[in-house]
Amino acid sequence: MTRLTLALDAMGGDHAPYSAVKGAVQAVRASDTGVILVGAEPDIRAELGRQGVSGDPASAGLSIEHTDVVIGMGDAPSSVLRSKKDASVAVCARLVKEGRAAGFVSAGNTGAAMAAAVGNLGRIEGVHRPAIAAYLPQADGGFSILLDVGANVDSPPDWLQQFAVMGAEYAKFLFGVDRPRVGILSTGEERGKGNEMTKAAFELLESTPVNFIGNVEGRDLFSGRADVIVCDGFVGNIALKCAESLAETMFRLMKRGLMKNMMRKIGALLSRGAFKEIQKVADYSEYGGCPLLGVNGVAIICHGRSNAKAFANALGVARRYAEQNVVGTTRARILELQGTAAVPPRRS
Amino acid sequence: MTRLTLALDAMGGDHAPYSAVKGAVQAVRASDTGVILVGAEPDIRAELGRQGVSGDPASAGLSIEHTDVVIGMGDAPSSVLRSKKDASVAVCARLVKEGRAAGFVSAGNTGAAMAAAVGNLGRIEGVHRPAIAAYLPQADGGFSILLDVGANVDSPPDWLQQFAVMGAEYAKFLFGVDRPRVGILSTGEERGKGNEMTKAAFELLESTPVNFIGNVEGRDLFSGRADVIVCDGFVGNIALKCAESLAETMFRLMKRGLMKNMMRKIGALLSRGAFKEIQKVADYSEYGGCPLLGVNGVAIICHGRSNAKAFANALGVARRYAEQNVVGTTRARILELQGTAAVPPRRS
Secondary structure, three states: OOOEEEEEEOOOOOOOOHHHHHHHHHHHHHOOEEEEEEEOHHHHHHHHHHOOOOOOHHHHOEEEEEOOEOOOOOOOHHHHHOOOOOEHHHHHHHHHHOOOOOOEEEOOOHHHHHHHHHHHHOEOOOOOOOEEEEEEEOOOOOEEEEEOOOOOOOOOHHHHHHHHHHHHHHHHHHHOOOOOEEEEEOOOOOOOOOOHHHHHHHHHHHOOOOEEEEEEOHHHOOOOOOOEEEOOHHHHHHHHHHHHHHHHHHHHHHHHHHOOOHHHHHHHHHOHHHHHHHHHHOOOOOOOOEEEEOEOOOEEEOOOOOOHHHHHHHHHHHHHHHHOOHHHHHHHHHHHHHHHOOOOOOOO | OOOEEEEEEOOOOOOOOHHHHHHHHHHHHHOOEEEEEEEOHHHHHHHHHHOOOOOOHHHHOEEEEEOOEOOOOOOOHHHHHOOOOOEHHHHHHHHHHOOOOOOEEEOOOHHHHHHHHHHHHOEOOOOOOOEEEEEEEOOOOOEEEEEOOOOOOOOOHHHHHHHHHHHHHHHHHHHOOOOOEEEEEOOOOOOOOOOHHHHHHHHHHHOOOOEEEEEEOHHHOOOOOOOEEEOOHHHHHHHHHHHHHHHHHHHHHHHHHHOOOHHHHHHHHHOHHHHHHHHHHOOHHHOOOEEEEOEOOOEEEOOOOOOHHHHHHHHHHHHHHHHOOHHHHHHHHHHHHHHHOOOOOOOO
């Protein structure tokens, strides 16, 4: 079969399997992509029926790989490599490993997806740690990416250097720019500002073949100054969660305030277009998902709250990410790095 | 004179000396406090005239300490101890040192205020590093404090332990609670989550005489879970600036969206009460300022954008902070700590 085929974790996300299956149906209708739906076959079949796919799903470009092993809240991410080897996300990763799928998409537990991806596909040669990137909406309407927001705490400077290279390759793919601007998240713009780790990373990035623009501050996370912002996973996690919860808190307070009396309610109705616009600014479902950077294969994770459109877009990202061989170009940049690193990596 | 007297840096803040002088006039009219206005005498006199204080300012409880040395953007904070010893904020700190004022208030450069305070007043006995706290508005309408948001990067665990103790003493004073809830900013609630430093600080705080509630995540910065959130100065700076800039960006985008057409403009007019309310949530001018915690004396810093009300409130905070001897109780807690610390401080 010449058609590119992707594996989709049908059991991942808040509305599984509804949103995932609906998104897969949209994706196969919109492009010549095949999707293997991984999860509980009866549930998936029932959902396919509701989405107007009855009879043999193969005629629609879909197939089902059955498993009913579920990752619970109490399971460690690493269980996908041990007691829960047949969890849907682990089956997805194996389908990629076996060459039956060109990549996989999951909106399930991110830690489990990372464990399944690394355990089955491995890391790109030379990569210390795979990283997770997040989209940050920018005041000018675009997006930037922040990495690592995964679990790489206490990152030494040479991990940050690799995050910069992997983030830049991803930004080239994502934004279609040749020289994405790469900054280090720090406490001041000057090279002397920051902690020991960012100062050492600053020196390292000056001799790294990326478009390094220096330090960016917390206030620049939404200012459009950088396309790629690198940081230790501890700082990235806190900045991202801080931003998400502040935005949610503000929307909630606003909504409550606008419902207080009839005059305000009418006002809110007249100006609701503005509210929809601002909520759309933070809506990254267009991008649909984010690859696990540094994994030796196409592994795209989605937000747990992903709707069908987000899943369809994530499948589109996976397809293009595979077709454009971003894993291959990243591998080349990482190899190149080992040749050009003039400053020896320091550990703080 | 029995009246409590405070020194005010009249040259600090975005609208100097207007807001500072106006705030001082309000403060002396509202309570039996004396204020020494430190800065360029002609400018201060002119401003006093505009505020209805003509003739001898002493009759209004005000006096002027002249200096026209100004800290510029290019000056290092430490210049207040060397080439710019007569900068207004340094004169303020000396007035406290000499016993002519019970404390000082400044809305100028925070680094310079810290340098002037530490250089002239010293640290509380046993304190490794003074810390700067910031107010975080909470979804339930209250505030929490986050520290350190100053320059204490690469803080070892025992610095965090002291931040917790100093923050708790301040929270008792500020919120009038007996056992403020103290958390560590980390990447997960469980004790094993975080980086090496927060994990060691977690152990240390378990045996520290504060009401330690464990780790709090980035999403809990505005949830009302903790009264005092401690972190390394690098992380605190980034979280605070991230939050400030996101809130500003959201307000700006909202405003722009509401001005797009006539219908939205009318809607915005009808519902403007809600917007005023939400902007008020983030308005910490009621608290007016924040003490430099760990400094051996009363040194209150204000936001550069402080208006007259914020200055008046900051002078009120300084007065009560001095009267209630929070520096003394903090000293006692820090001494106590040296006796009770069961777990030896680890350095990461």
